[in-house]
Amino acid sequence: MSESADPRRHLLGLINGFRISQALHVAAVLGLSDHLADGPRTAAELAAVTGCHPGSLHRLLRALATAGVYEQAADGRFACTPLGAELRAGGLRDWAAFAGAPSMWQAWGALGHSVRTGGNAFASVHGEGVWDYRAGNPAEGAAFDLAMAALSRPVAEAAVEAYDFGALTTVADIGGGNGALLATLLTRHPRLRGHLLDQPHVVAAAPALLAAAGVADRCEVHAGDLFTAVPPGADAYVLKSILHDWPDQEALAIARVCRHAMRPDSVLLVLERVLTGPPHPATDLPAAFSDLNMLVGPGGQERTRDEYETLLREAGLHLTRVLPTTTEISIIEAVPAP
Secondary structure (H helix, E strand, C coil): CCHHHCHHHHHHHHHCHHHHHHHHHHHHHHCHHHHCCCCCECHHHHHHHHCCCHHHHHHHHHHHHHCCCEEECCCCCEEECHHHHCCCCCCCHHHHHHHCCHHHHHHHCCHHHHHHHCCCHHHHHHCCCHHHHHHHCHHHHHHHHHHHHHHHHHHHHHHHHHCCHHHCCEEEEECCCCCHHHHHHHHHCCCCEEEEEECHHHHCCHHHHHHHCCCHHHEEEEECCCCCCCCCCCCEEEEECCHHHCCHHHHHHHHHHHHHHCCCCCEEEEEECEECCCCCCHHHHHHHHHHHHHHHCCCCCCEEHHHHHHHHHHCCEEEEEEECCCCCCEEEEEEECC
8 A cells, every 4th residue: 555545654754754854954964965976885984074973874874765865785885866966065955954953943843832822933942033043143144045045046047937037137136145046147147237135244145156156247235124225226126035034014014115116117026935725735835834934933924826916015016927937936026006
């Protein structure tokens, strides 16, 4: 009987999912997939380069082999599967490292607090919200920035394919982190110019990334506050994974700041997961569990198309269309309301 046909076995797999998440976190932090990039190795060889206990590392590798991340040959050596290869630098390694980090792990342990009270799990555990916590813990903030960059790379490629950025002259990426998304847009469209805005400690890493991409001369980096002001007069304003971080009132405030900066012919592009249903298909799983992550972490939420339409209308914007991409992220396009 397959797992899907056996409810008990299926449920056990779901219950034990936290174990796989933490195993992936440890593998990412140790860089196991990077160490396997040049070919198979034994657990003892990997232990020597990672400073781990050989027997315990073997057990971790074996467990992840059963999950399809690694595979073990008859001679005892482990190799990456296609899943394992995604756990390298340039793939999802930095996201796996951050997602299982102690601060988020402990916050998820307080999910029940949020469900029972509506309060913020992260703040209940750490005594402050995620943004203040990360500002006061530079290593945590840097890990978050790397994780966001890891998620941005495939989204940027998908967005470039799904939307005609070539028709634009200037794009402002608001809350754009270290510039990973904007670098992709500018690389693909040599005539495009960009503005990048984020907090000072976040955009500090942007000049090096933009220079490495060869686009620094076409991008202005702004250290600022997206609740206060954004660069005026751009053709397009991009909010990628920003509005979902915030409850409605704060998300509305951000949208209004963008609306104030827009020309009558500017567009706002909101790149977010969009909830559907009911019913709730399996394809909604990333968005639905990201919604729980927003509840636990920053206190925001994922939204349906109707909810985005309402929010944008209150900000003085008209939702024109929602474009799917090859990732779980959609592009929500809005223009100034008449």
